[in-house]
Amino acid sequence: MLASWSLPMLLVLFAGAAGIIWYAGIKLSDTTDVLAKRLGLGEALGGLILLAIATNLPEIAITVSAAWRGNLGIAIGNLLGGIGVQTLVLVALDAFSGRGRRPLTYRAASLSLALEGTLVVAVLIMAIMASRLPESLIVLRVAPGGLAIALVWVLGIWLIGRTRGDLPWHARNTAAEVQSRPQGHSRARKSQQAGAGGLTTARAAAVFAFAALATLICGVALEMSGDAIADRIGMSGVLFGATVLAAATSLPELSTGLASVRLGDDRLAISDIFGGNAFLPVLFLLATVISGRAALPQAQDTDVYLAGLGVLLTCVYIAGLIFRPQRRVLGMGIDSLAVLTLYMIGIAGLFAIAMAPSH
DSSP states (O other): OOTTSOHHHHHHHHHHHHHHHHHHHHHHHHHHHHHHHHTTOTTSHHHHHHHHHHHTHHHHHHHHHHHHTTOHHHHHHHHHHHHHHHHHHHHHHHHTSOTTSOOHHHHTOOHHHHHHHHHHHHHHHHHHHHTTSOTTOOBTTBOHHHHHHHHHHHHHHHHHHHHTSOOTTGGGSOOTTOOSSOTTHHHHHHHHHHHHTTOOHHHHHHHHHHHHHHHHHHHHHHHHHHHHHHHHHTOOHHHHIIIIIHHHHTHHHHHHHHHHHHTTOHHHHHHHHHHHHHHGGGHHHHHHHHHSSOSGGGOOHHHHHHHHHHHHHHHHHHHHHHHOOOOEETTEEHHHHHHHHHHHHHHHHHHHHHHSOOO
């Protein structure tokens, strides 16, 4: 459908779709917070699943569109590459959280966050393992790898939800100078402000539905125009999906993360990133059901490499949450500087792999 479009027209479509996704993503995040609070979902399993789906609607739309058109390469690249890019959002949140403040992981130290990061590592390792399974291992349009990832994700967020209550040793191991108010207090504040502004639950649901529809439509436009742009500039769909497309779909996370940090909810900012990253590999199950082909065995060397990079970056932040660096270097914590450096090296390696002659 876009074959006859010129490159400038494709770029305008891509930028326009990305802009709408950015704005709609902020509305989705705000209304999801309001609805979760008013419907009493809170930190329950249903609430965590709703938040994960709502904040990843662009990736869902791209996955559905790519799988439907049989273009699994760009879907896989976007999902695994998106984890690295969204982890990089934490670097931006750390750098722009204000001078004179302690680094982000120092302020947000939490066992729950460390476990969320561990869940990201777990599902990524499972994705790497599933990519080595035979493509023929599929029953009723369901591959065991994608199904196992989805089950582990549900179990993981249930366990994480339990840690946000009370743990027997928590009172004796409380870190000093951490966020004084509970994680998610900014969501309660948004709900109160929405009520004061006359936003009823019905209207919040309507805004949520409209923003979700706009995100899904623009996500499809983003995937189709991105695929066409990659073809025009001679860039593989995997590389485009892992870099430019992943960056475009991470704009809502950047905006909502900055809002959480400004409101002093540092834990929520990190939790939203880890939570989104843990959910992305679950979409391989959806891609397999739609395409009828086992998605993960289609993964290329670059995809497996990106999954490993995502594991590495997440581990750095898990260590930061445990050791809590206090000094800022170049305006950010040591862990954020390490993540930024590793990501840049990792992307250089990604291009080296992609451009290497095939055997």
